[in-house]
Amino acid sequence: MPGVDVITPKPITELRSWVETLSGQKVARCYQCGKCTAGCPVAYVMDPTPRQVMRALQLGLEDELLRSSTMWICFYCMTCAARCPREIDITKVMEALRLVSAQRKATPAQKDFKLFHNLFISNLNRFGRIYELGLGLTYNLLGKHPLSKAELIPGMLARGKLSFIPHRVKNTDRIRDIFNRIKAFEKQGKP
Ligand code: SF4
Numbered sequence: 343m344p345g346v347d348v349i350t351p352k353p354i355t356e357l358r359s360w361v362e363t364l365s366g367q368k369v370a371r372c373y374q375c376g377k378c379t380a381g382c383p384v385a386y387v388m389d390p391t392p393r394q395v396m397r398a399l400q401l402g403l404e405d406e407l408l409r410s411s412t413m414w415i416c417f418y419c420m421t422c423a424a425r426c427p428r429e430i431d432i433t434k435v436m437e438a439l440r441l442v443s444a445q446r447k448a449t450p451a452q453k454d455f456k457l458f459h460n461l462f463i464s465n466l467n468r469f470g471r472i473y474e475l476g477l478g479l480t481y482n483l484l485g486k487h488p489l490s491k492a493e494l495i496p497g498m499l500a501r502g503k504l505s506f507i508p509h510r511v512k513n514t515d516r517i518r519d520i521f522n523r524i525k526a527f528e529k530q531g532k533p
């Protein structure tokens with residue numbers, strides 16, 4: 343058919359098997375209704391969208407998925423899971439894709455999303471909460487856009503929305519313990 347790309351589905355790929363094992367979700371159950379994407383508050387910056395992620399898994403488009411930033415943008419609000427008529431928890435699919443991507447050291451086309459995610463998690467691990475000023479400055483320096491949004495800093499400092507000093511929550515040891523347990527769990531399976 344002229345003008346139409348026909349993709350031949352591949353046999354079940356290694357990525358799909360890992361995603362199904364780690365997430366406990368069956369990719370084949372998705373019938374592409376698109377309700378997940380329609381409800382996702384950040385679908386407009388995702389490429390592929392949640393529905394397209396499910397289709398890419400069905401078709402075995404591994405490289406396209408691992409190069410995408412979608413799983414690093416998802417913030418686990420669970421709207422997609424709540425709306426899916428096939429009861430697929432897409433949040434868990436996104437989580438599994440992150441895990442595989444991290445373990446294979448895949449670099450998404452838009453590196454900044456993964457960078458922000460990693461810095462966010464490392465802030466939580468270190469302080470038990472987000473140290474906004476430190477996170478913003480480190481993100482800007484490592485992302486090589488040192489002055490991005492810098493014009494917002496004076497106003498936020500004046501309103502007490504940013505602090506120069508990081509504030510730790512009590513019991514950071516317990517939070518580190520959670521992170522250590524997650525690391526140990528991740529080592530159990532190596533996609
Ligand atoms: S809502 Fe469920 S069935 Fe519909 S496209 Fe999304 S994952 Fe597939």
Ligand code: SF4
Pocket residue numbers: 378381382383384385392415416417418419420421422423432433436
């Ligand atoms: S959990 Fe992620 S993919 Fe699902 S609706 Fe929320 S942000 Fe979108």
